[in-house]
Amino acid sequence: METPTDCLNCGVCCFSKSATYIRVSGDDWSRLGDDAERVARFAGQNAYMRMRSGHCLALQVTTKRGQLPLFFCEIYSTRPQICRDLKRGSPQCEGELETKAHRVADHCRR
Ligand code: SF4
Ligand code: SF4
Numbered sequence: 001m002e003t004p005t006d007c008l009n010c011g012v013c014c015f016s017k018s019a020t021y022i023r024v025s026g027d028d029w030s031r032l033g034d035d036a037e038r039v040a041r042f043a044g045q046n047a048y049m050r051m052r053s054g055h056c057l058a059l060q061v062t063t064k065r066g067q068l069p070l071f072f073c074e075i076y077s078t079r080p081q082i083c084r085d086l087k088r089g090s091p092q093c094e095g096e097l098e099t100k101a102h103r104v105a106d107h108c109r110r
Contacts, residue, residue: 011071022049
């Protein structure tokens with residue numbers, strides 16, 4: 001799959017079936033500030049972004065008939081480091097697209 005020119009039209013790397021997909025470090029938790037308890041949670045010793053409907057809770061998905069879906073991270077400026085490190089067009093991004101793009105397409109058709 002070709003890399004999208006804008007992550008707002010993709011959102012694939014924010015999807016996962018795992019409840020412990022996005023690790024939230026101590027620094028991440030501090031950066032999240034007042035949002036931390038709402039968007040993240042502890043599982044044992046470690047914290048993770050909360051997941052809902054197969055994607056990170058912070059991902060807002062907007063679908064309108066006849067338009068491309070929009071994927072918006074509501075905490076973009078304070079998102080965890082692991083999200084900051086995943087660059088569009090990188091091998092990790094390509095891997096995400098390869099394995100999960102079909103799942104996101106299905107999600108948006110529902
Ligand atoms: S980084 Fe890659 S997989 Fe993630 S939203 Fe952007 S284009 Fe999609
Ligand atoms: S914090 Fe934002 S960028 Fe990271 S997985 Fe969640 S929605 Fe995606």
